[in-house]
Amino acid sequence: MPDAPGLELIRGEIEQDHPGAVLDTGFAQERAVLVVDSAQVLPVLRWLRDSPGHEYRFLSSLHAADYLPASPRFAIHYELLNRDRVERLRVKALLADPSSAGGATEALPEVDSCVELFPTADFQEREVFDFFGIVFRGHPDLTRILLPEDYVGWPQRRDFPVGGEPVTFTHSERRYG
C-alpha cells in the first residue's frame, strides 16, 4: 500500500492537474483511501491508471454503499490494484442524493461511467444501478442486471425494507389470536 507520505504525494500531484478533486485522504485498516468528489472521479481514475510510477491498471471491484443518516449519502468505491508492485488503493467517490435536497423525488444521482477506462466495470456498474439507482452517464447498456427488468425500487438503499413474510406458527395463532 502506498504509505502516508506517498499518499500525500499522490494527492498533491492530482491537485495540480485537477484542483478540488481530492477531498480527503486516509488510512482505513492499512488501506490507502482517496476521497474524491464524484464530479471529477473520471480524471482522477485516468490519472491513477496512466501516470508513470503509479499505474493502477486493474480495477478489482466497483461497489457502492449507502451511509444514510450521513450526507453525502452514497459513496462509490473503486478498489484499484497495481499488480507489479502489489499495491492496493481505494478511491471513494462521494455522491449526494438529489431527491433529498428538496428537488424532484424521482431524480437519481448521476456519475460518469468508467467503462472506457476499465472494461471490467460493465457488469459492476449495472449492479450498482440495479441496487442503488445511481445512474452512470456514458454506460453502453444501463439496465437492471440481477432483478427483473420491471422491478420498482432500489433494494440496497438503507430505507428499502427487507421484505419477506412473518412466520406464523399454528399454536401461536390459536392462542394469541
Next chain:
Amino acid sequence: MAELTADRTTEVMTVNIGPHHPATHGVLRLVVDLEGEVVRDLEPVIGYVHTGIEKSCENHPYWKVIPFVERMDYLSYFFQMEAYCGAVERLIELEIPPRAKYLRTIFLELNRIHSHLVWLGTTGLDLGAISMLWYCFRERDKILDLFEMAAGQRMHTRYFQVGGVIEDIPLGFEKKLREFIADMPVRVAQYEALLDRNEIFLSRTKNVGIVSRERLLELGVTGPLLRAAGEPWDLRKAFDYLSYSDFDFKIPVGTVGDNYDRYRVRLAEMVESTRIVEQALDGLPEGPHIADDRKYVLPPRSELPVSMEALIHHFKLVTEGYRVGPGEVYYAIESPRGELGCFVLADGSSKPARVHFRDPSFVNLQAFRDMSVGSYIADMIASLGMLDPILGGVDR
C-alpha cells in the same frame, strides 16, 4: 430462387438458451445470435437465483451473517466464510492463533480440490465424457466425509468463525486425511489418463475460446482463466494471508489460453492443493483453535457453569452480538474461480451496514462474450464449461 437461398444462409437467428438447460451450470440465460452454427453475438441474462443475501446480511448480527454469506457461491463455501471472517477480523484487529490459521488453510485447500472435482465432473458431462462425473464424485464424497467429520455437515458447514474455527478437528481426522492425500495424486493421474489422449476431447478444447491476456486483465478476470493465458497472478502468493508463505507450492500457468490450458491448469492446481494440505498437516502447531478475546469469541462451554464472567460474555454475544466500531474494509482471497473480495462497512452497531462480495464468477462472465463470438455453438458450450461460473455467486 437465388435470392431466397442468399437470404437463408445469411439470416441471423436469435436463440434463447434458457435458464433451464442441461449445460448452463445453473440458471444462466444466454441470448445468442446465430448465423448457421456460428455465434455472432451473445448476451448473458442473469439474476435467476438472486437471493438478496447482501440485504439480508444488514439485518443480522455479525456472526449470524456467516451462514448467509457461505451460500453465495455454493461450491466454495469455506472461501466465502474466510473472506467475511477475515474482513471482520481486520476491522476489529483480532489476531487468530497459528493452529487456527493452519486449520483454515487445510479446509480451504480441501474445498478448492472439491470445487475443481465438481467442475471436472460437470464439464466432462457437458462435453460428452459422461463417466468423469462418477469418478470425480467418488473423490468428492471422500472430501465431504472429512468435512462432516470435522464440522458435522457436508456442505455449508459454518466452520469458520470470527477468531478462528469453531471446533478443533476430531481424533480420526488426521488418519483419514492422510489416506486421502496419499490417494489423490493417483486419482488425478487417472483423470488425466481418461481425458488427455482422448481425440474428441482434445479437438474440442485445443485452440478454442482463446482470449488474450491483456483483454482478460482489462475485463478484470482472475483465477485459473488468467493463469491459463500466461499470467502468473495468484493472490495466495501476492498477498500473503493466512500463513500461505509457510508452504512450498507452485502456481500452474498455461501458455496459449485456450480451453485445454484451462483444464490443465485446474488439474495441476488440484495436485498443488494436495501438497499444501500435506504440508499443513505435517506442520500443524498445537494450541487453541480460536482466539481468546471474550469480547468477540464465545467462551468454551466447560467454563460456563463455573465462571460468572464467562456466562455474562456468552449471554451478551449470543443475544446482541459484539459491536464493531465504524470502519470499512475490503479483503480479497483466491477462491477456485478467482479473486473473491469482501467489503464490510461497519457503523458501530452489532449489525453490518453493508456487506458486498466481489464475486469472481460475476466478473469472469464478462469474458464469455469474447470467448465465444466467432466460434461454433458447440465450442460456446465447451467454453462455458471451462469458464466455470457458479450462478449462486454471480447472482448473490
Next chain:
Amino acid sequence: MRDRQLRARDMLRGDLEGEELERFVEEKVVMTNFEKMLGWARSNSVFPLTFGLACCAIEGIPMAAVTARYDIARFGAEAGRASPRQADLIILSGRVSIKMAPVVRRLYDQMLEPKWAISMGACSSSGGMFSNYAVVQGADKFMPIDIHVPGCPPRPEAVLYGFNKLQRKIQGNPDQGWRQRYNAAGTEEWARGGPRSEPSPEAAEAYEVARGLIRA
C-alpha cells in the same frame, strides 16, 4: 388415486349425485389390481427432470443422488430427462427467486400428466433462511408440491427417503408419517374441505386466471 384424476373422471362421466356418487367414490377407493400394477410400474420408473437451481442441486438430483454412493438408479430413476415434456418429476432443488418463479411454473405446466413435484430443501419448501424481497417464500405459492424434504442442504439419503415416500404416494398408499406413529389421525388441517373436495369458487377463478395468463 390422485384427486385430479378423480375429478377428471367425474367430469367425463357427467354429473354423479347422491348415492351413485358415494358408490362411485367407494369403488375408486378400493383399488383394482390393474391400478395397483399401474401404480407400481409408474413409481419404479420415474424420469426426473434434470433441473438444479442452487446449492441443493449439488447435493441432490442431478448430482450426489445420481452418483455411485447414493445411487438413485436402484429405484429406477436414473434416466434424467432434460426436456420437461419427457419428464415425470421435477425436483425443486434450491431457492426460487422472484425472477425464476414464472420460469419454474412454465416448466411445470409443460410437463405432461401424471407429474409430481418434490420440493427439496428449506428454501423451496418455505423460503428457508432468506426471508427477504427476492425469494419466493415457498414454492407452494405458485405450484402444487407433493413431497417436501427439509434440510439445508438435505443429505442425499434424505432426498432418497423423500423419493421413497413419493413412490408410495404414487402407488396410492401415501405415508401418514408421524400421525401414524403417534396415533394422531384426526389432527389434520385442510385448506379446503378435505382431500377430495372441490376448490372454493375464488380459488377456482384464480386458477383459471393463472392458466390463462401463462398460456397467453
